[in-house]
Amino acid sequence: MIKRPLKIGLTGGIGSGKTTISHIFQSLGIEVFNSDQYGKKAIEENKTVIKKIHQEFGEDIITNGHINKKNLSKIVFQDITKLRKLNNIIHPIVIQDFNKWYSKKTNHYIIKESALLFESKTFHNLDAIILIKAPVELRINRVYQRDNRSRSEILSIIKNQLKTKDIKEHTDYIINNNEKTLLTPKVIQLHKQLMNL
Ligand code: ATP
Secondary structure (H helix, E strand, O other), X not given: XXXXXXXXXXXXXXXXXXXXXXXXXXXXXXXXXXXXXXXXXXXXXXXXHXXXXXXXXXXXHEEOOEEXXXXXXXXXXXXXXHHHHHHHHHHHHHHHHHHHHHOOOOOOEEXXXXXXXXXXXXXXXXXXXXXXXXXXXXXXXXHHHHOOOOHHHHHHHHHHOOOHHHHHHHOOEEEEOOOOOOHHHHHHHXXXXXXXX
16 A cells, blocks of 8 residues: 655755745645755754764864854865765754654655755655756856855865766656746646646
């Protein structure tokens, strides 16, 4: 028997539009677990996570007893080995948070939004995966306008993320979030499909 709610993963590279699309799903009444936000919360509040990050990355990333996320981000996005180490510290906590969150849900399906569905290996536990695609230049421009990040910083993040072509074969649905077509009708159409699963 299929276990409800269905777990639908939503992923895509930086600036592809995951959060924007999650908001559209939310406006349709679908609950969204934002993995990246839970990851940030773990860095800010979870004492075990803070201790492990401190041990792994040293004094440079601590400011007034807290993790300095900007410094940490600079380190990990220049070094994929360090990025993996950081993710290995954070992922188990986010998995626990998701399981707790999911256990209280009763809808037809829920969305698990994550930039790292594949890197965290959590895609195995999902019923279907949506990939958000957008041209790389458009993603860079969108992030450049949204964040206080330089173009080279955005490029190094993109370089360290999995490529769309490598993820594609594991995905069930693709949303093209380009400038040429309206986004909301595509999400509504996909929502209808998911409600019929
Ligand atoms: P990240 O991986 O950094 O969390 P993301 O994939 O969640 O990024 P969003 O934050 O949803 O991406 O989108 C990046 C920026 O582009 C945001 O400022 C958002 O408002 C804008 N944006 C996304 N999609 C569109 C669109 N279809 N039209 C106009 N602006 C868009």
